[in-house]
Every structure is written in structure tokens, then in C-alpha cells.
Amino acid sequence: MYKATVNVTLRKSILDPKGKAAHHALEDLGLTDINSVRIGKLIELDIDADDKDKAHEVAETACEKLLANEVMEDFEITISEN
Template sequence: MQAKVLITLKNGVLDPQGEAVLHALDNLGFDDVDGVRVGKMIELDLSDTNADTARTRVEKMCEKLLANTVIEDYEVEIL
């Protein structure tokens, strides 16, 4: 079973990497971009065969390691 985790900075948290990408795009002539936020995507191969169990496990992984829940939100998708 596969899981996809999307990790994004919470609203209001400064994203210097996104700002840098925005400026770089602007310098390349892509001036139709108003904002950029950069996040992470983590793909996991799981040996669980039950989707509910897998989701619970992955949420625990996010809380413990994958996301910094003070400044980041996460979204789990079981494929």
C-alpha cells in the first residue's frame, strides 16, 4: 500500500524559499505569478494492507517525525 504526505507551512509562517522562487521566476519573465509557497511531498511504501490502519500509522509518523506541527500542516492520502 502506498501513502502520499503533503507537508505545507501554515498560513502566516514566513516562507523564504518561496520568496526566492518568486523573485527568480520574476527575473525569468514570469511576472504573472503573485505568490509561491514551497512544501514537501513524502511518498511511503507500507506493508499494511488495511487503508484505515495505514492512515492512522502515517498520521502518527507525521506527528512524530515527518512534520513540524508547530509551523507545518500535513495531509495524508492513501493510494
């Protein structure tokens, strides 16, 4: 069993309204030293696979088919043993 940790982040050129809203709220709370906030997804998958490469392949397929929108988002997969 492997654990895949997937970081899905909005591409730099794409406006991040959730991040902007959080940024303004933090400023209102007095945290004025924060210059930017960007919010992405952190997805954890438990995968049954024979080896690390196979687990990476399954995670990549999951990202391409469902978890990430490659038009707007980048993803990064890290596999560890569980």
C-alpha cells in the first residue's frame, strides 16, 4: 500500500478569488505582513500497487482524469510507503 500526496495549485497566471478573499480577511484581522495568499488542494490517496512507479502512475491518471483541471492547475505527486 502506498500513499500519494498530491499538491494541486492554480497556475500563476490564473486569478485566485478564494486566496484574495482570505488575504483581505487577514488584513482586516491586522495581519498586514502577508503579501499574497494562494489556496490550492492537498489530496491524499491510499493506493494498492505492486511498486512505487505503479502507484505514481495510478495517481497521475487520477489527477488527469478527475482531481486536477490541467487548463488552470498544476499538480505534483509525492509517493511514500504506507
